[in-house]
Amino acid sequence: MTTRPELFIESYVRRVAERQAKRYISAFCQGMPVEEFRYAAEHDLNVVANLLRQLLLKPGEEKAGRKKAAPYRQMVEGLANTDTIVRLFTEVSPEHGRVAQQHRPWLERQIRSGLADVFGS
């Protein structure tokens, strides 16, 4: 069921989450040049999964972090789909977005792996 308040809340939360995600993606793109990103995509390296893990879990406090992140699972899983991630990458850095679009299956595997690591399968 979708009422107007729910629409508002859903839209608001999505926007806030996307804004935060853009900040993380921007920092990631600044730290990893396009060539390296392309190399990682071509060689199936675990960069995005590691990034997700580091963002959501503090090193050394994985168990507590998983417990804390559990209530937000639905929201994160709803947001962290491949299309949204590719769109965000494109909005932040078009070159990185192009690479992500070209290596979409790799990105999808990375997201699935990262989420499974954080929230469990």
Next chain:
Amino acid sequence: MKNSPSDVTQKVVGDMARNLAKMAKANPDTSSAPDDDVLKKVTEAELRAATDPEFAQQQEARRLALTRMQAERERLQSAGASREEIDKLKEEQRAKLEQDYKALQEGYKTMEEENKSLKESLQAQSMRQMVREELQGLGLKGGGSSGGVRSKLDEALDKYMADRIDGLIGGGNQPQVTAEEVRKMIAQGIEDGNKKQSTPQQIVDSIIGLITAGDEAKKKLGMGQGDGRYLAQTAGGGMRSDVLKILLEDERERLRMQYEHESQTERNKHLGTLAGSVRDNMEDMIGASRDMVKEHRESSKGKQEGQPQSEPEEGYQIKCSLCNEVLIYPEKPASIFDCPKCHGKLRLQEAPQGPPLPQRSGAQGSGPGLEF
């Protein structure tokens, strides 16, 4: 018979020996006897003196000078022997002089004080004399007070002095002490108490002392109209309670102002935090509102234009009897549930058989619509 050279020589030698003996006596500290060179020189000198009269005169002069020097030396030595005694005497004299000086200083001070008291008594006496003359001039005849009967002069004098003292210590012809002056005294008492780091009890006592000082003085001097303005109130602690009340009022006022200031500051801080968070999320909130409006507009536009509605959702259709809203649930809700729109409590009830509601393709559990 002239003396022969051998006689002269013998005489000279004899004189020389005598001189040597004298010198030994005069210089007892000389540890060694005159040596041979000196002896030789002296012998030669004596011989020459014996033959040369001029040399003899010179020798005589030298001998006299030597004798004088020896005498002076002896005198100085005798004088030097008592130098220590002189120093001792000097010290004693100095100590004595200091003592005398101190005694003189004390005596001077005593005399000064006596002089001062004498002056004061003289002034009082002269003033009394002047007042007496004035009063006598006014026609009041004085006489010696006898056996407790006070003369008019004495009464008038007392009244005059009482008025003067009353004017000096407060009150008199001056108007009543105002509340502002009392508050000033209280503030002064508090300031003094804080400087001396007194306890609150001491501060209160000092304030009461300040306020009642005039009346106390009058009471002690035995003048004034009965009890003082404030003294009468001290009976039963009235003055103390009034002073405490005033102090407490001020303290309460101060605390109230402080509390208001703190609460205002806290409120402003929270408002600032709220404003900050709203500012940060305003963009998202506006975007979400726009999405909501857009969604609503599209859905209402579709209804107005008569376009076929979008495929109904799967699940159960329920119509709320309170707000007439048609709700679609994916699964059959519990028997008692809340309407998401009007938040009214609803109890599930099967609708009476009527025209069937629109069916969904592939919908599960789509039977007759349920309504409350």
